[in-house]
Amino acid sequence: MDTQHDIALAHALAAIPGPVPPSGVLHAVIPHTSRFTVVGNHLAQHAELSLVAIGIGVHIQSLPAGSKVGIKALAARFPEGEVKIACALRELEAHGYLHRTRVRLPKGRVATRTVFCNQPGAVLRGGVVPVVGPAVRSTGPAPTPVREHIRVPEPTPVPEPTAVPEHRPVPEPVPVPEHRPVPEPVPVPQALQAPVRLPSRTARTQPHRPLPHPQALTPGLRQAASALLADLRRHAEDLVLSEQDVEELAPAVAAWLERDATTDAIRRTLTADLPKPLRHPARLLRHRLTALLPPPLPGIHDLAPPRRAPVTPFQTCDGCERAFRSHEPGHCRDCRAQYGEAA
Template identity: 80%
Template sequence: MDTQHDNALAHALAAIPGPVPPSGVIHVVIPHTSRFTVVGNHLAQHAELSLVAIGVGVHIQSLPAGTEVGIKTLTARFPEGEVKIACALRELEAHGYLRRTRVRLTRGRVATRTVFCNQPGAVLRGGMVPVVGPAVRSAAPAPTLVREHIHHVPEPEPTAVPEAPHAPVRLPSRTAPTQRRRPLPRPQALTPELRQAASALLADLRRHAEELVLSEEAVEELVPGVAAWLERDATTDAIRRALTADLPQPLRHPARLLRHRLTALLPPPLPGVHDLAATRRAPVTPFQTCDGCERAFRSHDPGHCRDCRAQYWEAA
C-alpha cells in the first residue's frame, strides 16, 4: 500500500506544470466536487491563534448548522482534553470568530447559543448580510437559505492580519458524534501528598509497559483520576495492574486509554468497620417447665404457664 501511494504521489508531482520550488511545501491541488468547506486564510494562517484554536475553528466551520459544539462534545471527538478545548474556544471568542450567549427558554430553562462567523472583519466593515445555514457545500443545487441578521456583533480583532495571495483552503467536513465521554473522577481533596503519589505512579508506568509513555501534560491531566483511586484506599499495585493489563496492540493513544480505565474501573470506597460488623440477633426468650402441668413455656423466670396461672387466679 505504501509503494502504491508513493507512485501516485510521484506521478502527481510530475504532472505539476511550471518549475517546482527547491524547498518548502509543494501543493498538489485536486479540485473538490462535494463535501468540502471554504476556509479563509485569515483563519487558517492566523498569526495570533494557536494551532489548536485554528483546528477547532476550521472544524466548527465545517459542521452543519445546529450541530452541538460544546466543550464536552468536542472533547469526546478529539484527543485534546477539556482544558485545551476550552482555551481554544476562548481564543476564537477573543478574535471575533465565536460568540456564546446565554438565552432563556420556556419554563425557566437556560441554554447557550453559539454563533460562528467565518469572516469577522467583513461583519465589522458592514455592507454584508450574514447567512445562517450549513457551511458544507455539495454538488447538488443549493437550497434557499434563510437570511437572518445577527444581533450580537463579534468584538473587533486586536490587529488586522492581511490575507495571503494563495487560494482558500478546502477541507472535507466531519460530523461530531453524539456520544459524550464521562468526566474523569476527582478526589474530594487533592492534597499535595495525593498529587505527588499520583504523578509518580503515572510517570512510572512506562517501566511496566513501554507503550505507556506519557507527556508531562498528559500526566498532569490524569493526576486527579489516580488521586481518586488512592483516596479510596486502592493500592499502587492494584492501580498499576488495572492500567497496564491487556493493553491493545498497537496502542495509539495511551493517555486516552488510561483516562477511560481510570473512569470506567473506579472502585467504590472501602466500607467502614461498622458496615462490616455482623448484625445482632434479637434476644430469644428461653423455655421454662411449668411447675403445675410440666408443659414448656417461654419466660425469663421459672414458674407456671399462662393456663395454670389463670386457674390459680380463679381459685383465689
C-alpha cells in the first residue's frame, strides 16, 4: 500500500521561498487576521526558562485583563500539577516577566495584583509602563500607545478685526488672555505602586527538635532500625523512603529500640492515620520519631512501692497514765521533769 501524501501540505511547502533546508523544521507561514498575540523571541526562545514556564508565559500574555492566572486556576486549565506550575511562575517572576505584589483595597482587604510584562528589559530601564489590558490583537483600530509625551495644545488664534466703513471708528481689539490647559498626570497602574507591607507575625516559631539518638549505636542496632524503615512500604504504600532517608532516620529508630520499644509498636506508630495525599513521607516519619519518643522503661527499684518512714509507737505513762510516743515504756515528759529522770 502506497504512502498517502497531503496535497495541501505539499503545495504549502512548495510555496516556501528560498532553498529548503535538508533537515529541521519548516515553517508554513500564514498571516493572522484576528485573534493573535505578538510574542517576543526573548520569551519564546529564552535560554534559561523551562518549557513549562515559556508556555505559561505565552498563555498569560494572550489572556485579557482580569483573567485568573493563579496556581489553582492554571492547574484547573492544564494537566500540569500545582507544584510544576508554581515553579514556572517563580521562573517568570525571577526573570522579570511576572510581578506579583500585595496591595490594600479601599475596604481594608489585601489582594494580590499580578502584572505580566511582555518586555521586562524595557520596564527595568524605566522607558515603558506596562499596559493593564488585553494582549490579544484584532483587526480593529490600532491600540493607543502605552505612554506618550503630553502635548500642550496651542493657544486659539484671535480672529482679526473685520474691516468697517471709514465713517465708523475702528474698535481696538481686546486682548484675549492666553489659556493653557493644565496637563493631567499620566495614571500609573495600581499594580506598580509600592506594595503594602503587612505586619510581621508576633508569634515566634519554635525551632525544630533534633532527631533522637541512642546512647550506643551498635552495628546490630543500626541494621535492625534500617530494616524496619525499609520494610514500612510493605505496610503502607505511601511510605517509600530513599536510601539517604533510611540512613538519616535509622539512629532515631535505634533510640526507640534502645528504650525497649517493640518493632510492632514502632511500625504501628509510624503507619497509623497517614494523611492523604502524603507528599513528604520522610518529614512525617521524622516528626513522629521525634515527637512521640517514649521515655525509658523504669527499673525494678523504680517500680517498688515507696518505703514508709518508721513510726514511733504510743506508750502509757506510769505516773499520770497519759499517752506519749516512745520506743520504751516509762514516764512522759512532765513526769520525767517532776521525778528528775533523764530523757
